[in-house]
Amino acid sequence: MVFGLGKSWDARGKNCYVTGGSQGLGLSVATQLASQGASVTIVARNVGKLKAAVEQLEIHHQSSEQTFRFHSFPLNTSAGSQSALDAECQALSQQSDGAVSAPDAFFLCAGSSRPGYFVEATEDILVEGMEQAYWVQAWSAHAAMKKLVREQHPGKIVFIGSTLSLMSFIGYASYSPGKHALKGLAETLRSEGLLYGIDVHIFFAPAMNSPGLLEETKTKPPLTTAFEAGDEILSCDDAARLMLNGVRNGDHHVGATLITKIFYNASRGAAPLVNPCLGPILDCIGWIALPFWRRDCDAKILKARDEHREHLTKSEFSPEKKKVGLIFILPLLMLLADVAIFCMIILY
The missing domain is CATH 1.20.5 (Single alpha-helices involved in coiled-coils or other helix-helix interfaces)
Structure with missing residues (x-):
């Protein structure tokens, strides 16, 4: 669908595959898909959380034809992501007597963030940062796209990016590069997907009241916290609803807050314009406001130099x-x- 014209996507009757579906945004996405009549499979590592999540999905049954299940696999490697999808494809084939062999839509919600200063990051932290921000979704997308193409099955792949896919600032050196890369992958696959009838979307997730946000606060630098003090924090349910609305409308770039929409319009490049009326207005707002915002951030960082030197003196670095x-x-x-x-x- 282009500029809101054409047939919208309907989850009813679809087989949806949600990574990171045991908690946070992934669980909210899975729950809302179940409420819309989709069969949902969730993938994560923690079996206890997966079982509890499937019980929650059962509450949202809309028809007797819906099925809900989980697979426990690590998704940070190509082999793990491929094994998870193979398990799901086998289950689909068995329950349909071979009529269905691949999910219809993939929602790639797995990942995490560990904020901190670049100079204090270890090799392990930086490698894990790229893994959690990029590869944990890229490997699942790779497995999904190969399967859909081999089966000649049109489908959807939805990446979960971040506002930090569009910009960045102090504290996110281990996370933002991977999210920028994810945006590039999504735009590349949107283009390649035209060959196969595969739609690709990326949701630029805002700050959400989730288990991930609680983990971030454990390592988040004070300056980063100060910059984010005025940010709008959405519930995972609200973020999932806004994301699914964008996917339903066929938007390639999907945002949830005004600031995110300003950033993705300002850095859209050759990606499709989501709204031909609002987009140019947001472009103008970004062109005027963002340089002032950046200048304010830089001033705060320079003001904190002495405090930061004191922090480094007290730390191992x-x-x-x-x-x-x-x-x-x-x-x-x-x-x-x-x-x-x-x-x-x-x-x-």
Whole structure:
């Protein structure tokens, strides 16, 4: 559907596959799909949470033809994502006597964020950041697209990006690069998907009142928290509803808040325009307002330099401590060298 014209997507009777569906946004998406008459399969790692989530989905049954189930697989590797989809395709084939062999729509909600300063991040943190922000969805999309193409089955793939897919600031060095990459992948697959009748969408998720947000606060730098103090925080149910509305309308870029819509219009590039009337207006707002917003952010960061140096001094990462150490170590090494030379002269 283009510019709101054409037939909208209906979840009723569809087989939907939701990764990260045991909690947070993924569970809200799964629940609303169930309420709209879809059969839903959720994928995550924690079996206990998956069982509880499926029980919740059962409450939203709309017809006797709906089915709800879960698979427990890690999705951070190609093999894990492929195994999860293979398990679901086998289950679909068995329940339909071979008539159905692939889901109709994929909602890729798995992932997490661990904010922090880049200079304090370890190799493991940076690798895991890219894994959770990009690969955990990219591998599932890869498996999904191959399956749909082989089966010649039109379908949908929905990525979950972030407002940080469109911009970034201090504290998100391990997360935002992966989300930017996810936006690039979604736009690439939207183009390639035209060959196969596969629609691709990306939802730029705002801050949500979710288990993930609680985890983020454990490592989030004070400056990052200060920048986000005025952000609108949505419930997962509201975010899921807005996302599904955009998917239903056929929007490639889907936003939930005004600020996100301003950012995705300002950085749209060659992606399809969601709203030909509102889009240019938001472009103008972004062109005027965003430079002032960025300048304000930079001023706050510069003002916090001394406080940040104090933080580094107290943490394991401390240039001052290293410098002090060298001041004492170098004279000691020179003294030992002089003693060694003196001893060699005496012995000689």
